[in-house]
Amino acid sequence: MNQSKIIEFNKKSVFVAESKNGCGRGYFANRDFKKGEIIFHGFGRVIDHQTEFLSVQIGEKKHFVPSYWTGKFWNHSCNPNTHIKTRSGGFPDWIALRYIKRGEEVNYEYFHTEYLWTKEAIPHLMLCKCNEKKCRGKIYSFSDLTSSEQKKVLKMGHSSKYLSK
Numbered sequence: 001m002n003q004s005k006i007i008e009f010n011k012k013s014v015f016v017a018e019s020k021n022g023c024g025r026g027y028f029a030n031r032d033f034k035k036g037e038i039i040f041h042g043f044g045r046v047i048d049h050q051t052e053f054l055s056v057q058i059g060e061k062k063h064f065v066p067s068y069w070t071g072k073f074w075n076h077s078c079n080p081n082t083h084i085k086t087r088s089g090g091f092p093d094w095i096a097l098r099y100i101k102r103g104e105e106v107n108y109e110y111f112h113t114e115y116l117w118t119k120e121a122i123p124h125l126m127l128c129k130c131n132e133k134k135c136r137g138k139i140y141s142f143s144d145l146t147s148s149e150q151k152k153v154l155k156m157g158h159s160s161k162y163l164s165k
Contacts, residue, residue, distance in 0.1 A: 003089075006041040007069040016073055016132045019105060021129050026075040026105045033100040038083055040094040040106070043070040048055050050118045057114050058090040076139050077107040079132040083158030084112040092160060109140070112159040116143045 001009075012030060019026035034037055042056060044064035049055075056071055057061035064070045074094070081104065082094040094108060107130075128139050142150060142163055154164050 001041065003043055003070070006043045009041050016068070019075055021075070021131050023075045023129055023152045025073045026107065027073050029100050029102050029104050029106055030031060031102050033096040035096050035098050037096045038085075039096055039100070040071070040074075041087070042066060042092040042094070044109050050114075050120050052120055056092065057090065058086070058160060058161075060115075060165075062090065062162075064091065075107045075130075076107065076110045076128065077130040077132060078109065078128060079130070079133045080108045082106055082108045083156075084108060084160050085157075086161035089091045090160075090162070095158075097158075111140045111142045111145060111153070112163075115163060117141045 011134065014027040015030055016025050017028050018024070027040065029039070039094040042064065044056070046058075046062060046064050047055065048061050048063070050057065050063055051065065054072060055065050056074075057063050066153070081097055081100050083097050084092045085095050087093050090112060100106060126139055128135050128137055138144075142159070145153065153159055
């Protein structure tokens with residue numbers, strides 16, 4: 001799937017608006033989605049390091065820098081409504097974890113893509129602002145999870161494929 005097809009798909013699936021939790025802009029569902037439906041295809045310029053704020057990890061030393069319609073406005077939630085499935089090339093698709101209503105913000109837990117917050121990344125300093133009942137208070141990377149939490153995440157198959165290696 002090329003970038004123009006990805007953007008066309010994503011524009012039909014989501015729109016960009018201000019997040020209600022104070023995290024800037026986010027993606028919101030353009031229509032209702034059933035559990036298991038693909039909501040969004042990630043894509044971008046591939047780099048070999050985590051950036052200060054805007055990159056998504058897709059391999060051990062591989063990140064992509066998304067644009068407006070390829071993942072720039074994904075927000076974290078401790079109670080996400082999407083998960084990650086890796087497609088060929090290593091780029092992620094965001095899949096509905098449950099029924100998502102039109103107009104609802106779509107989000108995921110960053111530990112599904114990010115193995116470790118490096119000193120270049122801001123999120124390791126950020127407190128979580130998702131306002132969910134079970135909010136952890138911090139945006140976790142995969143390495144922040146306990147061993148049993150990591151095993152559970154991998155068993156569910158809801159994370160980037162590279163994390164299972």
